[in-house]
Amino acid sequence: MKLKQEIQALYEKYKNDRSGEVNKSIPALSQVNADSFAISVAMANGKVIEVGDINTTFTIQSISKPFIYGLALEQYGSDFVESKVGIEPTGEDFDTVIKLDDQGRPYNPMVNSGAIAVTSLVNADTKKSRDEEVLGCLSNYAGRKLRLHSPTFKSEKESGDKNYAIAHLLKHFQILGKNLKQDLELYFKQCSASVTSTDLAMMGATLANNGVNPVTKKECVSPENLRHILSIILTCGMYNYSGEWVFDIGLPAKSGVSGGILMVVPGLMAISVYSPRLDKRGNSIRGIKVCEELSKIYNLHILDTSSPKKASEIL
Ligand code: GLN
Numbered sequence: 001m002k003l004k005q006e007i008q009a010l011y012e013k014y015k016n017d018r019s020g021e022v023n024k025s026i027p028a029l030s031q032v033n034a035d036s037f038a039i040s041v042a043m044a045n046g047k048v049i050e051v052g053d054i055n056t057t058f059t060i061q062s063i064s065k066p067f068i069y070g071l072a073l074e075q076y077g078s079d080f081v082e083s084k085v086g087i088e089p090t091g092e093d094f095d096t097v098i099k100l101d102d103q104g105r106p107y108n109p110m111v112n113s114g115a116i117a118v119t120s121l122v123n124a125d126t127k128k129s130r131d132e133e134v135l136g137c138l139s140n141y142a143g144r145k146l147r148l149h150s151p152t153f154k155s156e157k158e159s160g161d162k163n164y165a166i167a168h169l170l171k172h173f174q175i176l177g178k179n180l181k182q183d184l185e186l187y188f189k190q191c192s193a194s195v196t197s198t199d200l201a202m203m204g205a206t207l208a209n210n211g212v213n214p215v216t217k218k219e220c221v222s223p224e225n226l227r228h229i230l231s232i233i234l235t236c237g238m239y240n241y242s243g244e245w246v247f248d249i250g251l252p253a254k255s256g257v258s259g260g261i262l263m264v265v266p267g268l269m270a271i272s273v274y275s276p277r278l279d280k281r282g283n284s285i286r287g288i289k290v291c292e293e294l295s296k297i298y299n300l301h302i303l304d305t306s307s308p309k310k311a312s313e314i315l
Pocket of ligand 1: 061062063094095112156163188191255256257258282
């Protein structure tokens, strides 16, 4: 079947799946329509295929983390960023309070401790605020201006005791400085950027298209830093399910507690699913099912050797 029919068929297949629960740790997230369901694909040439609740907006949450990590890499270079935050999976919950590696760094930029540390690095050029820098970064990938969802930002601030605890420990270990409150609020803001499933797919298509937004043609990240982003989401993008995800699905992907999953097929396309009912690890249940099926149907696993590259292509 062609991709468009396949996406439609997967949508029909899982439309009535009501398993899982919406996130309850951030009160604003528990108020969404639990049954929303959208699948969007954006090709590396900008063509879009979309089905379901494609106009429904939701907050990007942790799917912002790889993009802001990319921003820090662009601003400081990977050696500096790696001296602050490691690149190893933790095997622990994303909001664990907190575990540092033997060099005193958060394990990786996809768990909250590492992401808050990365966001604290972000600088703004003289004419912009740090908020604008962060939202501007996400917007460049999406190819349109993304806005902050203020109720979610407020809710994260009011209910974020665990993140405050993480931030204070980061300060205790001199990873955050005196701007703790401002740094943490910037992190809450990046998580509260409002997107549709097609925005996410377009952000992923920018990653799939060598860091260049396929529609606006804006270069959002250098090829080298793009490789770092994709490597990190391959090994750490799906919380403590990342190993199983690579084993079964084999593609770089990132998940968020609002119910989004973004999966990138480098050079080809990105797939985004929005479905807020989550499993115990915080991953969208229908999101995982759709991504797994698409990977199998089209043999997308990056380590699949059943269609090997021809030697003549590389000699
Ligand atoms: N804002 C959420 C938090 O910090 C993001 C978590 C997530 O999507 N995994 O807890």
